[in-house]
Amino acid sequence: MGIEDVAAAAGVSVATVSRAIRGLPNVAQETSERVLRVAKELRYTPDPAAARLAAGKTRTVAVGVPDPRAWYFSKVVGGVDSGLTLAGYDLLLSGLPDQEHKSRFLDLNAPGARRCDAIILIDVALSPEEAAVLVSEQYLLVSVGFRYDDFPSVSIDNLAAARQAVTHLLSLGHRRIGLIMMPLSGAMNFVVPPLRRQGFFDAHEEAGCPVDPDLEVEAGSSVDEVRTASRRLLERPDRPTAVFAMSDEQAFGVMLAARDLGLRIPEDLSVVGVDDHDQSDLVGLTTVRQEVARQGVLAAELLLEKLRGDRTRHVEVPTGLIVRSSTAPLA
Amino acid sequence: MGIEDVAAAAGVSVATVSRAIRGLPNVAQETSERVLRVAKELRYTPDPAAARLAAGKTRTVAVGVPDPRAWYFSKVVGGVDSGLTLAGYDLLLSGLPDQEHKSRFLDLNAPGARRCDAIILIDVALSPEEAAVLVSEQYLLVSVGFRYDDFPSVSIDNLAAARQAVTHLLSLGHRRIGLIMMPLSGAMNFVVPPLRRQGFFDAHEEAGCPVDPDLEVEAGSSVDEVRTASRRLLERPDRPTAVFAMSDEQAFGVMLAARDLGLRIPEDLSVVGVDDHDQSDLVGLTTVRQEVARQGVLAAELLLEKLRGDRTRHVEVPTGLIVRSSTAPLA
DNA sequence: TTGAAAGCGCTACCAG
DNA sequence: CTGGTAGCGCTTTCAA
Numbered sequence: 144m145g146i147e148d149v150a151a152a153a154g155v156s157v158a159t160v161s162r163a164i165r166g167l168p169n170v171a172q173e174t175s176e177r178v179l180r181v182a183k184e185l186r187y188t189p190d191p192a193a194a195r196l197a198a199g200k201t202r203t204v205a206v207g208v209p210d211p212r213a214w215y216f217s218k219v220v221g222g223v224d225s226g227l228t229l230a231g232y233d234l235l236l237s238g239l240p241d242q243e244h245k246s247r248f249l250d251l252n253a254p255g256a257r258r259c260d261a262i263i264l265i266d267v268a269l270s271p272e273e274a275a276v277l278v279s280e281q282y283l284l285v286s287v288g289f290r291y292d293d294f295p296s297v298s299i300d301n302l303a304a305a306r307q308a309v310t311h312l313l314s315l316g317h318r319r320i321g322l323i324m325m326p327l328s329g330a331m332n333f334v335v336p337p338l339r340r341q342g343f344f345d346a347h348e349e350a351g352c353p354v355d356p357d358l359e360v361e362a363g364s365s366v367d368e369v370r371t372a373s374r375r376l377l378e379r380p381d382r383p384t385a386v387f388a389m390s391d392e393q394a395f396g397v398m399l400a401a402r403d404l405g406l407r408i409p410e411d412l413s414v415v416g417v418d419d420h421d422q423s424d425l426v427g428l429t430t431v432r433q434e435v436a437r438q439g440v441l442a443a444e445l446l447l448e449k450l451r452g453d454r455t456r457h458v459e460v461p462t463g464l465i466v467r468s469s470t471a472p473l474a
Numbered sequence: 475m476g477i478e479d480v481a482a483a484a485g486v487s488v489a490t491v492s493r494a495i496r497g498l499p500n501v502a503q504e505t506s507e508r509v510l511r512v513a514k515e516l517r518y519t520p521d522p523a524a525a526r527l528a529a530g531k532t533r534t535v536a537v538g539v540p541d542p543r544a545w546y547f548s549k550v551v552g553g554v555d556s557g558l559t560l561a562g563y564d565l566l567l568s569g570l571p572d573q574e575h576k577s578r579f580l581d582l583n584a585p586g587a588r589r590c591d592a593i594i595l596i597d598v599a600l601s602p603e604e605a606a607v608l609v610s611e612q613y614l615l616v617s618v619g620f621r622y623d624d625f626p627s628v629s630i631d632n633l634a635a636a637r638q639a640v641t642h643l644l645s646l647g648h649r650r651i652g653l654i655m656m657p658l659s660g661a662m663n664f665v666v667p668p669l670r671r672q673g674f675f676d677a678h679e680e681a682g683c684p685v686d687p688d689l690e691v692e693a694g695s696s697v698d699e700v701r702t703a704s705r706r707l708l709e710r711p712d713r714p715t716a717v718f719a720m721s722d723e724q725a726f727g728v729m730l731a732a733r734d735l736g737l738r739i740p741e742d743l744s745v746v747g748v749d750d751h752d753q754s755d756l757v758g759l760t761t762v763r764q765e766v767a768r769q770g771v772l773a774a775e776l777l778l779e780k781l782r783g784d785r786t787r788h789v790e791v792p793t794g795l796i797v798r799s800s801t802a803p804l805a
Numbered sequence: 806t807t808g809a810a811a812g813c814g815c816t817a818c819c820a821g
Numbered sequence: 822c823t824g825g826t827a828g829c830g831c832t833t834t835c836a837a
Contacts, residue, residue: 144586145830145831146830146831147830155808156807156808156809157808157809157830157831157832158807158808158832158833159808161831161833162806162807169806170807171807174807186586188581188582189830189831190588190829190831191587191589192522192523192524192526192532192829192830192831193523193813193831193832194830194832195813195831196527196812196813196815196829196830196831196832197812197830197832197833198813198832198833201523210552211548211551211552211555212548212549212552212767214545214548216548217542217543217545217547217548217551218543220567221541221542221569222543224567224568224569228568228569228575233566233589234568235564236565236566236567237555237559238552238555238556244559251519253519255475255517256519256521256522257814258522258564366752366755395752395753395756399755399756402756421697421723422726422753422756422757424697424730425726425729425730425733425757426753426757436543476814476815477814478814486823486824487824488815488824488825489816489817489818489823489824489826490822490824492815493822493823496816500823501823502822502823505823520814520815521814521815523813523814524814524815524816525814525815526829527814527816527828527831528815528816528828528829529817529829530816588830806837807837808835808836809834809835809836809837810833810834810835810836811832811833811835812831812832813829813832813833814829815828815829816827816828817827817828818826818827818828819824819826819827820824820825821822821824821825
């Protein structure tokens with residue numbers, strides 16, 4: 144069941160078997176067919192480790208995400224999977240909940256480590272040093288979530304998306320808008336939240352509306368954390384009349400907090416998020432939609448393009464406001 | 475940057491470097507420390523392909539799931555990831571939406587293919603032939619979702635879970651209960667749905683309540699499919715007063731359909747699912763809770779145990795009914 | 806178009 | 822406790 148067995152059975156050399164199996168040129172049509180037939184009969188599959196060692200290519204891509212269990216990441220990973228599988232690439236998944244995991248991931252999958260041919264990072268930012276290493280080694284990295292000039296990337300216009308959401312709130316007459324921010328320390332995704340936060344400020348500025356810094360709270364991505372933090376925000380006597388959350392999942396936490404406090408949505412509080420999560424329709428959440436799974440597919444495509452030698456591309460996926468029943472004019 | 479460079483720099487043989495790096499015995503403390511220090515200075519990482527080829531072990535496990543984007547699967551995968559990462563195993567993820575993907579997955583990750591040391595299958599059943607091959611080759615497979623006698627498995631008592639949900643409905647006085655079933659053809663998960671369906675029947679029998687076969691509809695896992703199918707069910711003049719869905723995600727589809735038709739929950743329709751999905755609290759869905767991520771962690775543990783030579787274990791994770799506001803006594 | 810042979814970088818066995 | 826060395830199973834020149 145090694146390449147030699149196939150070679151013997153087909154009456155050719157191992158070199159020819161190797162070429163035939165991989166569909167390389169310089170093999171007579173007839174020879175190739177015979178080799179392939181014999182290989183199938185013998186149920187031969189090349190040993191990936193041996194092939195990798197000899198060829199120096201792994202046909203594997205490592206995908207790093209802050210949390211594989213979060214809605215957004217699982218959708219992107221699903222997209223990457225379908226895109227990569229078609230091309231015969233393996234997908235090595237790693238959750239990177241903190242800096243330690245991230246460092247280890249980068250070490251293990253560094254250019255010199257020869258574990259994979261490329262890396263896809265979803266919403267995880269590199270420090271300048273980390274990026275510099277990869278760039279200097281000509282390593283292939285694809286970024287999903289935000290634009291990375293040095294590498295192919297697929298993202299949305301985070302600034303615009305947030306601005307759109309907040310402008311919607313402002314145009315409904317809201318002037319005291321709460322902001323649910325992600326904590327930057329420890330979390331891997333410290334690029335996207337600040338961008339959306341900036342969009343929040345931009346929208347206020349455009350509307351000539353001052354922002355009250357006291358209306359900003361920080362909360363991790365878990366529903367419970369957001370729920371607790373939001374409750375504190377909404378319990379205040381001068382509570383906001385509307386809230387903008389970094390994601391729909393966070394917005395769900397806000398809705399839970401509102402319910403805890405007996406606040407009606409949208410009568411007492413308007414809420415808007417970003418994503419268009421699967422359950423947003425059911426709960427009536429107004430949001431800024433983005434096609435998430437598609438971004439994963441695109442990442443895989445950009446990667447394969449680059450592997451083929453094409454030049455670096457950046458694609459920006461469109462977003463759009465979807466107004467549902469969680470937002471209403473200020474009473 | 476090869477093992478020889480480290481050996482030279484540390485003044486020892488490659489064999490010693492190999493042992494030291496892997497923490498094997500028979501290396502003097504002092505020698506080991508020196509080798510490790512040198513290795514770090516030289517930023518040496520063993521080439522995985524070479525190690526695999528030489529050792530015949532990949533330290534990789536292939537994980538197959540019907541759909542990496544579905545809530546349940548992403549949670550389990552997340553659990554597997556955290557369990558495996560700790561042990562230094564790589565996680566190869568594959569989505570298996572249909573039989574074709576599944577067959578290819580099994581081929582690529584078959585014992586003879588030497589791509590991974592083990593397989594974790596989440597809610598994907600093997601045909602007797604497929605299982606026989608793996609068993610005869612002494613291959614390591616861990617099943618998540620349902621019990622597989624030949625391999626370690628982690629699951630819930632699907633029969634009991636469904637019975638509990640439906641008994642809840644029956645005890646509320648409901649006698650016409652709809653059933654949202656998963657289509658078995660094509661879908662990979664054709665073990666769990668029938669078990670839950672059986673639980674549905676068992677509960678009826680226990681209560682001495684006949685089941686109306688017309689109240690069963692089939693729908694894939696996408697929200698839209700369930701929504702459409704449920705609408706047809708709920709539009710009937712003799713519509714059910716309650717519905718049991720295979721999962722919370724399906725239940726969400728039912729809730730959407732109810733809303734489409736102007737039916738109030740729970741006044742006009744009670745709904746119960748299985749999972750305790752992240753959003754079930756927010757939408758007030760009554761459900762049978764199961765700890766999903768933990769099942770992934772357990773799968774990884776069972777796998778590592780078996781790899782260490784322990785014997786096959788089956789763990790059954792407990793479930794529990796959580797009554798929320800989607801169920802009420804029959805009017 | 807085909808074949809022979811030299812590695813790829815490590816592990817594991819056997820000696821010492 | 823340490824070192825020498827024969828592979829692991831393939832890919833890839835280089836010659837034929």
